[in-house]
Amino acid sequence: MIRALATSRALLRRLRADRNGVTLVEFAFVGPVLILMIMGLFDLAHTQYTASVLNGAVQKAGRDLTLESANSSKATIEARVRDQIATVMPPGAVIDFEELSHFDFADIGEPETILGDDPTGAAGNGICEAAKGERYIDSNGNNRWDPDRGKDGIGGARDAVLYTVTVTYPRMFPMYTMAGLPSNITLEASTVLRNQPFDEQDRNTTERSC
Template sequence: MIGSNFLRAFIRDEEGATLTEFAFVAPILILMVMGIFDMAHTQYTSALVNGAMQKAGRDLTLETAGSLEGTIDARVIDSVSAVVPGTATVTLEKLSHFDFEDIGEAEEFTDAGTFDGICNNGEVFVDANSNGQWDADRGEEGIGGARDAVLYTAVVSYPRLFPMYGLAGLPQEVELRASTVLRNQPYDQQDETVTIGNCD
């Protein structure tokens, strides 16, 4: 008789139910909170990088940009470094083009013989950036000269701040890209040197 009363009392006992329910809900709640913080930090960093690039783009259009290029780059890196982990990498890329319509365009080539859409087998190409090889982007490295259109890009890579990225199906590394396009001031005649090469 004592045993059955104890069993009934044990079944009706609800002490500790809240703790058990919280144990089921807590992982999902923690994952959501960390995810919100992670997304907020990523968006904030992205906005900051875009702002730094816009400011750098305005500064690089000046005639004196050549002598200040290192200082302008350092400002962008410092702005980003203030909000990302110390292990982050910030890479700055500058490609100058003769005109805006050249940005993102491949160097022209004569697709002879196999007509495979690939520059190969000694096919002739226009070496717009004079680097001796065919490129998918005809831009020349650097800020170029007078009147050139420049694509200035920052690539920021850093490990996620919160350790639960795997549970959410996110990659461990965050990579952000921000670009700005500018045109150098017309302080001189624009130089366009075009050479011809052969594809490998």
């Protein structure tokens, strides 16, 4: 009995002193965090590079859209942007285009004017409300009040155009679930330029009820 007990104690001492496999156990603790950090850095780097490519493509497209011939070549310009962005995008990327033309740079991002003593509206909330009998200037001619007075499309001569491209694509690295991130990334790039003065600028507006 005493001999068996001594043997067991000797075995326990040898196991306690044995360091084989320690590295594997330590890596089991450190490995997931390290892998998550590496994939996160790659994901961040790819996002920054994609944003840079997107901004470059949008700037070039914006300049092309200010030409008098832009209306006839708009589809070609957008196809060029798609092709350039697609080189750094994974399959399944969705690319959306939006063009809003304005009479002047100062109109960009501004709501359509609400008439009355208070320029923000009778209710003072900056929203045109039919129930309060408010009226507004329909700057873009779409028969409704808008928080942005820009017209859809690239407009005409001398118009200031806000050109925006939005790209949504799935993440390339499968680490988003571990980090609590969404599965898709959305990037947006915009540029503002004025069309060439190839004709007289048109500014027809109509006063309407909300």
